[in-house]
Amino acid sequence: MxxxxxxxxxxxxxxxxxxxxxxxxxxxxxxxxxxxxSGCGKSTLLRMIAGLESVSRGELFIDRDLVNEVDPVQRGIAMVFQSYALYPHMTVAENMGFSLKMAGEKKGDIHNRVTAAAAILQLTHLLERRPSQLSGGQRQRVAIGRAIVRNPKVFLFDEPLSNLDAELRVSMRVEIAKLHMELGNTMIYVTHDQTEAMTLADKIVVLRAGRIEQVGAPLQLYDDPDNLFVAGFIGSPKMNFLDAEASGPRSVRCADGTKLSMAGLSAPLSVGQKVTIGIRPEHLKGRTDADLMLPVTVDVVEHLGTTTYAYAHTTAGQTITVELGDERTVRTGDRLELRFAAADLRVFGQKGERLR
Ligand SMILES: Nc1ncnc2c1ncn2[C@@H]1O[C@H](COP(=O)(O)OP(=O)(O)OP(=O)(O)O)[C@@H](O)[C@H]1O
Ligand SMILES: [Mg+2]
Structure with missing residues (x-):
């Protein structure tokens, strides 16, 4: 449904x-x-679903009802913004219950719903505090609580965690995942954070300039992007792209002269056809079944503890990011022979379309 x-x-x-x-x-x-x-229309789309922006053309259905002209409060949605927008003079409990009070709900009912939401969000001991007496993460939980008490059909989140520090973001991300499991409501969530998108989503929608580039499960978009844009947008660090020219139906020559053979291309390439070859940083560290090789020179090495990244360039000057894993001995100026498998290459045509 x-x-x-x-x-x-x-x-x-x-x-x-x-x-x-x-x-x-x-x-x-x-x-x-x-x-x-930024600017592709994510917030605009959420605001249209919420009823805070009108729809210029087309039809918007919530729970099978056409809602283009329906008032925001009648739509059964609740929105959580990046800025928590709490009322500073009200307590946590008053902030959470405010929309219910405005809707004329009974005091006892408001109390029960606020209490239940506070329990889910572990805010029970903070109900009498004012927003200024809360941490950023607690304020964000109050903003989510304000949405929960309304028992909406659909939750809309517009970058709810982007004002929080890195550690809090991680714990709030887990909280939101738990909340979704517990409540089971439909949730539409805007983020710039790759990890949030990959870990929270059942489905990711990649937008660009007001159009959908691809819709799919996180790993589907990661492993099998439909085009160069999605390939470059999903994943951090980004997929590497190399300019190349077809030298045979299933082989290409890169700008630096390296020859690569392709696996699993059902449509043959035409000799001379310009293509872009994509390969993810983690696929360059060398697999046991690696059948291809690309020589590079290392410019910068970053040790993150859990893994190491090398930023390198080919002899043709194309930049390459390599995830080295636990290989910690690589230094600036080193020449590496990157080994990788043909199965990990992705091929794109001149218009950015995926060639499969
Ligand atoms: N009320 C408005 N009047 C005119 N233009 C607007 C209005 N609201 C948004 N826009 C424009 O619409 C485009 C999409 O804006 P929107 O806020 O939806 O982007 P976004 O994808 O949420 O970006 P970000 O990631 O930066 O939040 C932008 O070019 C913006 O300038
Ligand atoms: Mg936005």
């Missing part, structure tokens, strides 16, 4: 088209993450 369905949705601000003929179905209980470069 589709909980949220967008059909040919468009949004323009004046003459400027921001969302362009977008189709998307989000199932009941699904955790859907929207990602894409």
């Amino acid at each position: 589709a909980e949220v369905e967008l059909k040919h949705i468009c949004k323009s601000f004046g003459q400027v088209d921001i969302i362009k003929d977008l189709d998307l179905t989000i199932d009941h209980g699904e955790f859907c993450v929207l990602v894409g470069p």
